[in-house]
Amino acid sequence: VNADQFSQELRLQSTGNRPFSYIFGLYYYSEKLTARFHNRNFRYTGNINLLTAVDGRQETESFAAFADATWKPIDSVSIIGGIRYTKDQ
Numbered sequence: 107v108n109a110d111q112f113s114q115e116l117r118l119q120s121t122g123n124r125p126f127s128y129i130f131g132l133y134y135y136s137e138k139l140t141a142r143f144h145n146r147n148f149r150y151t152g153n154i155n156l157l158t159a160v161d162g163r164q165e166t167e168s169f170a171a172f173a174d175a176t177w178k179p180i181d182s183v184s185i186i187g188g189i190r191y192t193k194d195q
Contacts, residue, residue, distance in 0.1 A: 108140045124180045133170040139163065168194045 143177040145162040174188035 107142075109137065110139075111137045112134075121188070128173070129173045130173045131171070133168075133172070135166070135168040137164075139165075166195070168192065181189040 113133070113135040115131060115133045117129060119129040122126045139162075141160060141162045143158075145158040150153070170190060170192040172188070173192040174186070177185045
């Protein structure tokens with residue numbers, strides 16, 4: 107089995123010390139996986155040779171964009187909203 111992975115996140119956010127705070131971000135993930143497995147079973151098969159073979163490849167790619175905001179009109183009240191978009195292949 108051979109696997110290669112990469113991920114990266116980039117964020118821009120406020121300090122949070124004001125009545126309005128925010129976070130904006132981007133996220134990326136990539137993985138490539140290759141699996142090879144060959145098994146020969148000769149011991150209990152008599153004259154029949156059994157072969158189990160698995161050859162597989164998988165690629166995954168994901169991208170996301172997100173945003174979150176908090177507004178505090180007074181100290182005891184917070185109004186929070188957020189959104190996220192994700193695309194996977």
